[in-house]
Amino acid sequence: MAVIINENYLLIKSNYIFSEINQRVEKYQNDNPDVDIIRMGIGDVTRPLPRAVVEKFTEAVQEMGDAKSFRGYGPEQGYDFLINEIIKNDYAPRGIDLAPDEVFISDGAKCDTGNIQEIFGLLNTVAVTDPVYPVYVESNVMAGRTGPMGDDGRYQKLVYIPCTEDNGFVPELPTTPVDLIYLCFPNNPTGTALTKEQLAQWVDYARENNSIILFDAAYEAYIREDNIPHSIYEIEGAREVAIEFRSFSKNAGFTGTRCAFTVVPQELVGFDGEGNPHSINSLWNRRQTTKFNGVSYPIQMATCAVYSPEGQKEINESIDYYMNNASIIRNSLENLGLRVYGGINSPYIWVKTPQAMDSWQFFDLLLDEAHVVGTPGVGFGPSGEGYLRLTAFNTLENTEKAMERISKLNL
Amino acid sequence: MAVIINENYLLIKSNYIFSEINQRVEKYQNDNPDVDIIRMGIGDVTRPLPRAVVEKFTEAVQEMGDAKSFRGYGPEQGYDFLINEIIKNDYAPRGIDLAPDEVFISDGAKCDTGNIQEIFGLLNTVAVTDPVYPVYVESNVMAGRTGPMGDDGRYQKLVYIPCTEDNGFVPELPTTPVDLIYLCFPNNPTGTALTKEQLAQWVDYARENNSIILFDAAYEAYIREDNIPHSIYEIEGAREVAIEFRSFSKNAGFTGTRCAFTVVPQELVGFDGEGNPHSINSLWNRRQTTKFNGVSYPIQMATCAVYSPEGQKEINESIDYYMNNASIIRNSLENLGLRVYGGINSPYIWVKTPQAMDSWQFFDLLLDEAHVVGTPGVGFGPSGEGYLRLTAFNTLENTEKAMERISKLNL
Structure with a gap:
C-alpha cells in the first residue's frame, strides 16, 4: 500500500x-x-485602490476591533449588502434581473473559473478558445477531462477553437458537439471583443445543443465601443445556458485585495446519468458552502465603495x-x-x-x-x-x- | 448531448x-x-480582533491607497514576511525546522482541508475519525472516493474510526490498511486531545503503512496541558508522513477576516501508478498556483501582528x-x-x-x-x-x- x-x-x-x-x-x-x-x-x-474603497475598508477594519460591531463567519455566498450593490449597479441598469441567491461572492475569478468544473461530470466535452487563459485548461487537466497532450500541443480530449488573424479573433461555432464552453470577452489574451450579434450566436448554439457557457467577463469595464455586451445576460436566453464570472481586480485594482463574484442563474440545469435535471445553482452553492468560507468582511465592505459615486x-x-x-x-x-x-x-x-x-x-x-x-x-x-x-x-x-x-x- | x-x-x-x-x-x-x-x-x-491586528491591518489598507506602496498580485503561496513569522513563532520554539516553501498561506483551513484531497488519486483508501468535521468527508464524497452512504449512515468506501466514551475518544489504529488519514486534535467536535505518545502511534502507523496523515491543528492555541502536542511535527518522523493545517480563526478571531496556512514538508511523497515517487509539496504548489491567487495583502500584514507581543x-x-x-x-x-x-x-x-x-x-x-x-x-x-x-x-x-x-x- x-x-x-x-x-x-x-x-x-x-x-x-x-x-x-x-x-x-x-x-x-x-x-x-x-x-x-x-x-x-x-x-x-x-x-x-480608490480613496472611497480605502475609507470604507478602513472603517470596516475598525468595526472588527470592537466587540459590538465584530463579525465572525459570514454567509459563504457573500453578504447581501454587497450582492445587492452588484445587482443594482452592474445588472439592473442593463435590464438584467438577478436574484440575490444567483450571485456568489468569492476571493477571485481565478478561483471560481478553476473550481467551477468540479460540479460537472468528467465525461463532458470541454471547449476552449485558443489562445486561452491557462486556468480553464489546467483545472480540467487536473480533473481528468482532457487526457494527455498530443504532439500538436493540444490536450487530446479538449476541443480547441482557434482565434487568429484569419478569423479576426472571432471564435467559430464548434463542428462537433461540446458540453462546456469557456468564453472570455473582452478576451484575455487577445484583447479582442465580441459584438452582441457574435455572442448571441454562441448563446443560440448552447441552447440548441444543451451546452453551458462559462463566460468570463473580468475585463468588461474596459469596453469602450457600443454594441459590445458587458454581460452575457444582455443576450436573450442566456440565463438558461450561461454562468458569468466577474472580478474587481481589473476595474477597481483588487488584484492584491481579492474580491470577485460569479452569477449562476436559477434556470441552469445539468443532468444525471438517468436524464434527471439538477439545478446548477444548487450544486455550486453546495460546493461553496462545503469548501469555502466566504470573503473577509472588511473586503466585502470595501468592495461596496466601488459602486459609490x-x-x-x-x-x-x-x-x-x-x-x-x-x-x-x-x-x-x-x-x-x-x-x-x-x-x-x-x-x-x-x-x-x-x-x-x-x-x-x-x-x-x-x-x-x-x-x-x-x-x-x-x-x-x-x-x-x-x-x-x-x-x-x-x-x-x-x-x-x-x-x-x-x-x-x-x- | x-x-x-x-x-x-x-x-x-x-x-x-x-x-x-x-x-x-x-x-x-x-x-x-x-x-x-x-x-x-x-x-x-x-x-x-486584537488591537495590534487592527492597527497593522489599517496601516496596510492605507498602503493600498498610495501608488508608491500599492501591492497587486502577491505570491500565491503567501508573502515571506508572514511565512517567516509563522516559522519563527509557531515552529522554531518547539524545535521544528521548516523552510519557507513548506508553508502555504491561504484564506481558510476549511478551504485547505477541503481542497487537499484533489492532489491525491481517487483509489486511495480514506480514514476519518467518527465523529468528524464534515468537510473532510464531504470533500471526498464530491470527489468520488467514498461511494454511496449505507443504511448505517456510513459512506461505503470510507473507513470510520470511532471515538466514543468506550475508548476514551482516542482513535484506535485501523485494522485494514488506509492511505489518507484525517486527524484533528484537539478534536472538533469532541474537544478531546491526544498525548504525544498517542499521536506518535499514528505517526508510526503512517510510516509503516506508507500512509499520509492530514493533521488539522486549528485548535492548538487552546491546549492547556503539558504533553499534548501543538504540532504533529513534534513527533519524530512526522515530516515524512504528515501535512498540517493551521488557522488564525480560533486563536486570533479571524473567522470573519480569513487567514490560515498549511504545512507540506519536502519529505512527503506519493506515488504514481508505476511506483515512481512524486513530491506532495510540488503537487500542492501546483494546485495553489493554478486555482488560488493568494490572500489579500492587508490581511497577511494584519496576521503578522498576531505574533507581536x-x-x-x-x-x-x-x-x-x-x-x-x-x-x-x-x-x-x-x-x-x-x-x-x-x-x-x-x-x-x-x-x-x-x-x-x-x-x-x-x-x-x-x-x-x-x-x-x-x-x-x-x-x-x-x-x-x-x-x-x-x-x-x-x-x-x-x-x-x-x-x-x-x-x-x-x-
Missing part, C-alpha cells in the same frame, strides 16, 4: 506560464543588475489612464509596421511577432534588447504561437519609455 | 449540518419572536476568556449529572445526552426549553449519535445565562 497521487497532474506539460516568465526575468536581472526592466507581462494593475469616478479615471496607455502601445507598434490587435475594449494588446519569430524568441528579444517583458502568446495555447501579449497596466511613464526602447529595435 | 453533473454530489445525504441548525433556529425564532436565543452551536468566535497578550486574554467559559459549561453540566468531555484543551464541550435521547431530540429540547443552541453530535457522524456539542465562544454573560437556563430543566 502507498498513497497514490492524482496522476492527472503529471499531464500538465508546462510550468504555469507566469512562473516561467518570472524565472527568465529574474535570471536576466541577476545577470544585468543595472538594467531597468519594464514589466508589461502579467496583467497586474499599478494604480492604487466617488469610487466610480476614480475607477473611471484609472481605466481611462490604462486605456490611454493601450492607445500609446497600439499606435507605437503600428507605426513600426507591426500588426497589432486588442487594446480598444481591453487593456491587452496582442502583437503579431515580426520576421516570423516565434513567441519566445520575440519575448527574449524584447527582454534582452529593450528590457521590456511581454507574455509569449504560445503560453496561452498553440494558436497563440507567433504572438506576444502586452498589457496597458504599467505607468504612463514606463509605457512611453518601453515604446521608445522598442522603437529603436531593428524589427 | 447534455451537460452531465458531477453525480457524486447526489451522494451527499444531509444538508450541511450548520445550515440545518440555522433553519431550525430561524423557524423557532420566527414562531417565538420575543425569545432570546443563545447560540452555542457554530464554532464562531465573538471577541474582536501586544497581539499575543490580547490573544491569550481572549483564549483565557473562552476557556473560563468552557470551565463554567463543564462544571454546570457535571453538577446536573451529565457526562461531559472536552473543554480542557479545547473550546468544545461534548455532552452525552441524558435519558437516552438522540442528538436531535436533545438539540430540540435545549432550543425549545432553554433557548440554547448546540450542535447535534450525529451531524458529525454515526458515532456522534447521543452527543451534543457546545462551544465556549459566546460571551461570559450568555454562557452563564445559558447554564442557568439548562440547570432549570428536568434532565
